[in-house]
Amino acid sequence: MARMKFLCDADRCIECNGCVTACKNANEVPWGVNRRRVVTLNDGLPGEKSISVACMHCTDAPCAAVCPVDIFYTTTDGIVLHDKDLCIGCGYCFYACPFGAPQFPKTEAFGMRGKMDKCTFCAGGPPEDGSEEEFEKYGANRIAAGKLPACAEMCATKALLAGDGDMVADIYRQRVMRRAGRPQTWGWGKAYGEA
Amino acid sequence: MSEQTAMRSKSRRILVGAVLVLVAAMVVPLTGYVYVAVAQPQIETAADWQETNPRSEYWREVRQGTEGYSAVKGPAADVLIDNGGQIFRQIRNGPISTFGPWVLAIMLLGVAGMFVLSGGGQKVEKPLSGKRVPRWSAYVRVVHWIMAIAFLLLLITGLSLLFGRAVLIPLLGAEGFSAWAITAKYIHNFTGPVFAVTLVLLVLSMLRDNLPSKVDVDWFLKGGFAGKHVPTGKLNAGEKLWFWFNAVGGLVVAVSGVVLILPNIFEARSTMQLALLVHAGLALLYIGGSFVHMYMGTLGARGALDAITKGHVSSEWAEQHHDLWYHEVKKDGEEFVSDEDDARSNREMPATGSGSTA
Numbered sequence: 148m149a150r151m152k153f154l155c156d157a158d159r160c161i162e163c164n165g166c167v168t169a170c171k172n173a174n175e176v177p178w179g180v181n182r183r184r185v186v187t188l189n190d191g192l193p194g195e196k197s198i199s200v201a202c203m204h205c206t207d208a209p210c211a212a213v214c215p216v217d218i219f220y221t222t223t224d225g226i227v228l229h230d231k232d233l234c235i236g237c238g239y240c241f242y243a244c245p246f247g248a249p250q251f252p253k254t255e256a257f258g259m260r261g262k263m264d265k266c267t268f269c270a271g272g273p274p275e276d277g278s279e280e281e282f283e284k285y286g287a288n289r290i291a292a293g294k295l296p297a298c299a300e301m302c303a304t305k306a307l308l309a310g311d312g313d314m315v316a317d318i319y320r321q322r323v324m325r326r327a328g329r330p331q332t333w334g335w336g337k338a339y340g341e342a
Numbered sequence: 343m344s345e346q347t348a349m350r351s352k353s354r355r356i357l358v359g360a361v362l363v364l365v366a367a368m369v370v371p372l373t374g375y376v377y378v379a380v381a382q383p384q385i386e387t388a389a390d391w392q393e394t395n396p397r398s399e400y401w402r403e404v405r406q407g408t409e410g411y412s413a414v415k416g417p418a419a420d421v422l423i424d425n426g427g428q429i430f431r432q433i434r435n436g437p438i439s440t441f442g443p444w445v446l447a448i449m450l451l452g453v454a455g456m457f458v459l460s461g462g463g464q465k466v467e468k469p470l471s472g473k474r475v476p477r478w479s480a481y482v483r484v485v486h487w488i489m490a491i492a493f494l495l496l497l498i499t500g501l502s503l504l505f506g507r508a509v510l511i512p513l514l515g516a517e518g519f520s521a522w523a524i525t526a527k528y529i530h531n532f533t534g535p536v537f538a539v540t541l542v543l544l545v546l547s548m549l550r551d552n553l554p555s556k557v558d559v560d561w562f563l564k565g566g567f568a569g570k571h572v573p574t575g576k577l578n579a580g581e582k583l584w585f586w587f588n589a590v591g592g593l594v595v596a597v598s599g600v601v602l603i604l605p606n607i608f609e610a611r612s613t614m615q616l617a618l619l620v621h622a623g624l625a626l627l628y629i630g631g632s633f634v635h636m637y638m639g640t641l642g643a644r645g646a647l648d649a650i651t652k653g654h655v656s657s658e659w660a661e662q663h664h665d666l667w668y669h670e671v672k673k674d675g676e677e678f679v680s681d682e683d684d685a686r687s688n689r690e691m692p693a694t695g696s697g698s699t700a
């Protein structure tokens with residue numbers, strides 16, 4: 148079985164935010180929520196680099212460990228999904244997540260949190276695959292349709308890779324072999340417990 | 343003779359040698375600091391000269407959670423990796439979740455032990471004459487009970503959030519528990535501010551009666567906490583301890599709770615992580631303490647409940663538990679014999695007043 152992973156090649160990302168837009172468009176995410184974002188370090192300085200980040204679909208996911216209502220589940224593809232119907236909007240998953248992935252639409256009274264929203268690897272959620280209910284609540288289910296996440300597919304420089312971890316790692320290794328320097332599978336140590 | 347001197351000087355040499363070895367064993371490793379102090383500037387200059395590798399710098403910054411720039415705005419959006427989450431997870435799912443139930447169980451057992459050892463709680467020894475002394479004003483009693491009800495609601499809903507996943511999901515099922523957890527969150531979030539306000543009001547109005555005095559030291563030294571009768575004023579040192587735990591610990595629970603219900607104001611993830619850990623950890627100690635308080639107020643010292651429900655206590659109870667205070671109140675002529683007197687005392691007592699100063 149595939150083990151889905153994201154990898155952003157920091158030597159290729161040009162901070163165009165195309166992935167962010169592709170995600171918003173494909174999933175019609177709630178107002179004020181961005182499931183993906185691009186972060187630039189040393190902005191405008193020598194050594195500036197950008198990385199596109201969303202939920203990394205962690206092995207032993209911290210969000211799932213602290214959720215008081217235990218609503219996370221990992222699909223056979225290694226994708227971390229959650230059941231919005233049962234979410235109480237406590238925000239604990241946001242406190243625990245290393246990547247700042249969980250988001251909360253600000254729709255409730257007194258600024259209380261609504262139901263948590265995060266990247267689904269374009270794999271929808273608990274309702275029937277491809278159903279209207281699934282799209283309403285979780286966005287597109289491209290995985291069920293045999294497609295990869297919209298963000299990676301849209302990436303013009305192919306900096307953002309999404310798919311089976313072994314294949315992603317192979318592609319990246321080939322790239323790095325043609326460059327001088329060591330590979331940097333950024334975030335993998337944190338998300339998957341490996342280098 | 344000379345043989346003896348030689349022996350003595352030999353043993354002295356051994357002693358001095360041993361001391362030297364000991365001192366050396368302690369001092370020599372410290373030279374590492376000297377090396378670091380001397381070597382540090384050299385390492386730095388060498389690095390400057392070779393020029394740092396911007397790539398490795400970059401990944402270090404990513405790992406250390408350095409803030410960057412993101413076109414997407416929102417809490418924590420500018421940081422790639424935050425390490426605080428791991429600590430948060432380990433402490434909440436670790437010590438708080440494992441020691442918490444132990445704290446509660448030990449306090450419950452302690453209360454049960456006190457009940458058994460005292461032969462079913464302390465009863466008033468002298469026969470009741472019907473005479474009474476006023477103790478808490480209507481204002482204090484009302485504030486106390488609003489706060490107590492809020493506390494119980496917060497206790498039930500808070501513990502549901504902390505232990506519901508382990509205890510209630512197996513009982514209610516995922517859907518059932520989620521429905522209760524959403525309700526519990528609303529109850530907790532709206533009761534919290536009520537608790538916070540009444541806590542502050544009660545602390546302010548009881549402050550004067552709870553200032554520590556020399557009598558309190560004696561109470562601890564002479565075993566007042568073990569149920570011995572030690573002369574005390576209006577409140578004994580144990581009661582004052584509970585007051586100060588409320589005034590400090592309770593306030594921290596309240597403040598951290600208020601931080602947690604305002605995610606739009608306190609956006610920083612680190613603030614929220616710390617607030618929840620402090621809130622949950624202290625709340626558990628607070629709940630444990632409240633078990634003792636509730637026991638003492640009902641079964642532990644029979645007759646005490648009248649003080650915070652009716653506002654007055656029997657003169658015999660007052661003399662047995664708070665003799666110094668009782669004699670003072672009696673001297674001031676505030677001992678009442680009839681219900682009309684009680685009614686009058688309720689009307690006349692100032693809002694913040696204690697009986698002794700009215």
Ligand code: HEM
Pocket residue numbers: 215236237434493496497499500501503504505526527528530531533534535537538595596597598599600602603618621622625626628629
């Ligand atoms: C000043 C009043 C208080 C406020 C504003 C407050 C607020 C909060 C908030 C916002 C949470 C996070 C969960 C959620 O979003 O619903 C929480 C959790 C919690 N509160 Fe409070 N609270 C207050 C007082 C108390 C008191 C008095 C207790 C104990 C009797 C308590 C016990 C707990 C517990 C056990 C949790 C769960 C922590 C966890 O799941 O890790 N709280 N509180």
Ligand code: SF4
Pocket residue numbers: 201202203204205208209210211227243244245246247248249265
């Ligand atoms: S990145 Fe965050 S939200 Fe996604 S699985 Fe890991 S901890 Fe959960």
Ligand code: SF4
Pocket residue numbers: 210213214215216217218229233234235236237238239240241249262263
């Ligand atoms: S906000 Fe929702 S998903 Fe996140 S920990 Fe709370 S209940 Fe679970």
